[in-house]
Amino acid sequence: MKQYVVRCAWCVGLAALLAACERSSAGGVPVSVRYPDHVAAGGNQPPAIEVKNPIASDSTIVADGGRIYSAMNCDGCHGGGATGWVGPSLVDGRWRYGGTDGALFESIFYGRPRGMPAYGGVMSPGAIWKVIAYIRAQPIPSVVPTQVWPSTETTPRQQRP
Amino acid sequence: MPAKDYAATRYSGLAQITAANAARLRPVWSFSTGVLGGHEGQPLVVGSTMYVVTPFPNVLYAFDLTREGYPLKWKYRPEVNPTALGLACCDAINRGAVYADGKIIYNLLDGHTVAVDAVTGSEVWKTQIADMNQGETTPMAPFVAGNRVIVGPSGGEFGIYGWVKGLDLRTGKILWTAHNMGPDSLMLARPGRGHYTADANIGVSTWQGDSWRRGGAPVWGWISYDAQLDLIYFGTGNPGPYNTEQRPGENKWTNSVLARRPRDGALVWAYQFTPHDSWDYDSNAEMILVDLVVGGRLRKVLVHFDKNGFAYTIDRRSGELLVAEPFANVTWAKHINRSTGLPVLDTSKTTGASRGDVKGICPSLEGGKSPASPSSYSPRTGLFYTATNNLCMNFAAAPVTRIAGTPYIGATTPYFAGPGGNMGEFLAWDAARGRKVWGIKEKFPVWSGSVVTRGDVVFYGTLDGWFKAANARTGKALWKFKVGSGVVGAPISFRGPDRKQYIAVYAGIGGDWFLLSGDVRSDDPADVRPPADFAPDLARHTSQGGMVWIFGL
Numbered sequence: 075m076k077q078y079v080v081r082c083a084w085c086v087g088l089a090a091l092l093a094a095c096e097r098s099s100a101g102g103v104p105v106s107v108r109y110p111d112h113v114a115a116g117g118n119q120p121p122a123i124e125v126k127n128p129i130a131s132d133s134t135i136v137a138d139g140g141r142i143y144s145a146m147n148c149d150g151c152h153g154g155g156a157t158g159w160v161g162p163s164l165v166d167g168r169w170r171y172g173g174t175d176g177a178l179f180e181s182i183f184y185g186r187p188r189g190m191p192a193y194g195g196v197m198s199p200g201a202i203w204k205v206i207a208y209i210r211a212q213p214i215p216s217v218v219p220t221q222v223w224p225s226t227e228t229t230p231r232q233q234r235p
Numbered sequence: 236m237p238a239k240d241y242a243a244t245r246y247s248g249l250a251q252i253t254a255a256n257a258a259r260l261r262p263v264w265s266f267s268t269g270v271l272g273g274h275e276g277q278p279l280v281v282g283s284t285m286y287v288v289t290p291f292p293n294v295l296y297a298f299d300l301t302r303e304g305y306p307l308k309w310k311y312r313p314e315v316n317p318t319a320l321g322l323a324c325c326d327a328i329n330r331g332a333v334y335a336d337g338k339i340i341y342n343l344l345d346g347h348t349v350a351v352d353a354v355t356g357s358e359v360w361k362t363q364i365a366d367m368n369q370g371e372t373t374p375m376a377p378f379v380a381g382n383r384v385i386v387g388p389s390g391g392e393f394g395i396y397g398w399v400k401g402l403d404l405r406t407g408k409i410l411w412t413a414h415n416m417g418p419d420s421l422m423l424a425r426p427g428r429g430h431y432t433a434d435a436n437i438g439v440s441t442w443q444g445d446s447w448r449r450g451g452a453p454v455w456g457w458i459s460y461d462a463q464l465d466l467i468y469f470g471t472g473n474p475g476p477y478n479t480e481q482r483p484g485e486n487k488w489t490n491s492v493l494a495r496r497p498r499d500g501a502l503v504w505a506y507q508f509t510p511h512d513s514w515d516y517d518s519n520a521e522m523i524l525v526d527l528v529v530g531g532r533l534r535k536v537l538v539h540f541d542k543n544g545f546a547y548t549i550d551r552r553s554g555e556l557l558v559a560e561p562f563a564n565v566t567w568a569k570h571i572n573r574s575t576g577l578p579v580l581d582t583s584k585t586t587g588a589s590r591g592d593v594k595g596i597c598p599s600l601e602g603g604k605s606p607a608s609p610s611s612y613s614p615r616t617g618l619f620y621t622a623t624n625n626l627c628m629n630f631a632a633a634p635v636t637r638i639a640g641t642p643y644i645g646a647t648t649p650y651f652a653g654p655g656g657n658m659g660e661f662l663a664w665d666a667a668r669g670r671k672v673w674g675i676k677e678k679f680p681v682w683s684g685s686v687v688t689r690g691d692v693v694f695y696g697t698l699d700g701w702f703k704a705a706n707a708r709t710g711k712a713l714w715k716f717k718v719g720s721g722v723v724g725a726p727i728s729f730r731g732p733d734r735k736q737y738i739a740v741y742a743g744i745g746g747d748w749f750l751l752s753g754d755v756r757s758d759d760p761a762d763v764r765p766p767a768d769f770a771p772d773l774a775r776h777t778s779q780g781g782m783v784w785i786f787g788l
Contacts, residue, residue, distance in 0.1 A: 126343065166764065170759070188317050
């Protein structure tokens with residue numbers, strides 16, 4: 075825990091997360107990142123914190139994030155432009171594990187069980203936030219729920235709902 | 236065994252199904268495996284039981300062929316670490332099981348080999364063979380020669396240090412590990428062998444610095460065995476990374492065929508198909524062992540259809556190249572020099588980070604033929620039957636840093652259809668002369684294995700979900716059936732307990748096509764992709780699925 079606190083001197087978001095963890099562990103309840111898409115049993119949200127990307131995104135940050143995305147070999151699984159490869163698309167506007175800043179940070183920092191490596195040991199939190207800024211800056215392609223093929227065999231048309 | 240016999244011919248001696256009656260084939264049974272993902276490999280029939288290994292999570296089913304509806308005798312559900320899903324470059328596939336000594340032996344994706352009692356389904360042994368922390372996974376079908384189980388890893392896209400291992404058939408204990416590059420001591424090699432090279436420590440001197448330590452050379456394809464010569468033959472995969480400028484040198488023995496002693500792993504000879512590979516031309520495709528008259532002499536040869544688009548006929552005693560002719564459209568090389576064994580390059584097609592986006596390379600890195608699509612050989616026709624891909628690519632390499640457990644690739648490689656526009660062809664090949672005898676053009680790349688029978692019928696499947704029979708002598712189409720999902724597996728032929736001949740095959744598009752086809756996936760609402768631009772119609776004909784089919788007359 076200590077080494078993260080030192081790193082997080084320049085990382086507001088994670089420091090807040092850890093501070094919350096420390097507070098909560100006193101009461102015996104580990105506090106996690108909030109997933110707004112989850113159903114809360116009984117309609118009552120569990121204690122959770124909201125983590126926001128502490129880095130204000132601009133074109134420099136996005137370009138940095140793009141370079142880090144390649145340098146960390148993210149493109150090897152999620153594809154160039156993050157459009158999906160053996161790993162899922164990150165630019166279809168949809169998320170397996172939640173699309174909040176906190177959920178994305180957790181996915182990269184701790185990894186996910188179906189193959190996402192934990193990058194927290196090789197990437198600083200600041201670098202992770204830049205990658206998140208890069209992913210968020212990508213346009214969402216016109217992949218929409220309905221796909222129609224014409225009666226002849228050509229390129230399928232995308233149709234907006 | 237996975238490829239029918241030691242020689243990997245995939246030839247069935249059954250002859251009830253013939254060119255005259257194949258049109259009457261009909262489905263007699265089917266079973267959903269309950270698993271999506273690429274159903275590569277083939278079922279295994281031993282006596283009156285059919286064994287099926289699924290892609291991850293690698294369930295093993297044992298079907299009782301003596302009872303109506305072929306109910307299960309048992310199923311074995313191993314614990315497999317799902318982390319492996321992020322380390323398998325190209326879908327969570329499995330290429331099948333081998334039977335020996337009363338055991339069904341196969342690999343789990345997460346780096347384990349298991350042996351299961353063929354009668355009871357109970358686990359006999361389980362051995363960790365590969366290290367996922369280094370990017371190694373294990374989808375290949377193990378091979379048994381004598382009392383050794385031979386296994387190897389995938390991970391050519393993860394900078395692994397490639398190897399094969401010999402396990403004790405009885406206990407699963409690892410008895411030897413032989414690397415595919417590095418010093419002779421780690422390659423279990425003695426210098427002075429082989430037809431073309433005699434230098435010591437060639438697995439170090441053909442690399443810069445210690446780049447061999449992360450140089451790839453995975454072993455994810457098929458293995459064959461000549462019991463008389465006591466040699467196993469297998470191909471190695473690509474060097475890593477794809478950016479050639481990070482690994483100057485010929486990079487031996489990546490993209491090679493290696494001949495080793497099964498007992499102790501000793502390297503007897505090796506031949507490299509694509510030195511200093513610039514295009515991801517793995518050589519993991521099967522080495523089919525036959526005796527052929529080449530140039531007027533009866534030779535013991537191996538025949539290999541390489542991803543690089545050339546079909547090779549090689550003397551399997553010495554490694555001497557006898558025939559090397561293109562079976563697909565090739566632009567990266569002009570020809571193969573038979574006396575040196577080296578390709579004569581078109582240097583305008585050589586790639587590297589400083590060379591920018593190199594256009595018009597054929598075949599694409601999917602290969603003129605995929606090693607995932609094993610060929611067959613009929614001693615009756617003397618012909619080899621193989622799936623092929625007619626795809627080309629552009630290749631833009633870039634520097635890349637190895638981070639263990641993450642991809643180590645460094646290239647962007649969009650594809651397009653080759654000349655003619657048909658992206659695939661199933662063809663018959665004369666390996667003594669190095670020429671195509673007949674071919675059946677297919678709209679999409681052909682990614683299935685094949686089986687050929689004594690009835691002179693050859694079977695294969697297509698990505699758009701057709702399973703087909705053709706006359707092995709003429710290539711005339713005889714029959715087809717829509718099996719529900721694209722075929723990337725290899726058909727088999729077997730005699731049922733009722734003495735009738737059957738053909739079995741998996742449906743279930745995947746493998747590279749899990750990545751490439753874009754939109755054939757419907758199980759994950761958080762992963763929605765556009766269709767592949769070079770094959771936009773594919774999803775019109777298929778989605779993922781996992782089915783076992785049996786056909787009969």
